Amino acid sequence: MEITDIKIRRIINEGRLRAVVSVTFDNMLAVHDIKVVQGNERLFVAMPSRKDENGVFRDIVHPISVAARKMIEDQILEAYHEHLALAEAEAQAETVSNTVEPFAIA
Numbered sequence: 001m002e003i004t005d006i007k008i009r010r011i012i013n014e015g016r017l018r019a020v021v022s023v024t025f026d027n028m029l030a031v032h033d034i035k036v037v038q039g040n041e042r043l044f045v046a047m048p049s050r051k052d053e054n055g056v057f058r059d060i061v062h063p064i065s066v067a068a069r070k071m072i073e074d075q076i077l078e079a080y081h082e083h084l085a086l087a088e089a090e091a092q093a094e095t096v097s098n099t100v101e102p103f104a105i106a
Contacts, residue, residue, distance in 0.1 A: 001025055003072065006079040011087070018043065019080055023072070031061055036080050043080070045073040 005024035009032075012018055019036040033048040049057045063069040 001068075003075050006076060008080060008083040011083070019083075021045075021076055021080070023076065034076065036076065043077055045076050 003023055003025060004027045007022045008019055009022055010020040012020075016038045017035055018038055021034045021036060022030055022032045023034055024030045031048065035046040037044055037046050047059045047062045049059045051057050063072055
């Protein structure tokens with residue numbers, strides 16, 4: 001199974017939730033509402049879940065093996081960091097273009 005697309009749907013700057021992500025596997029299956037969460041020691045990926053009748057959150061979809069979880073988490077976090085870097089570069093470019101004075105034609 002291969003991840004064929006990762007979309008960063010939303011970036012959040014408050015609280016522990018950092019992003020909401022959608023992942024496509026083998027150009028055939030999309031999983032939405034995967035979360036990038038700031039833990040006490042590191043960022044981690046939380047799979048989509050819902051609260052059951054007892055108030056306990058249960059994953060709706062999740063990797064079965066440790067290796068699959070690591071592969072998915074690594075690729076999601078890499079895409080998240082690339083998205084942040086691109087957004088920062090675009091913001092810097094916009095700042096520079098706004099501070100450059102237009103040259104006058106004499």
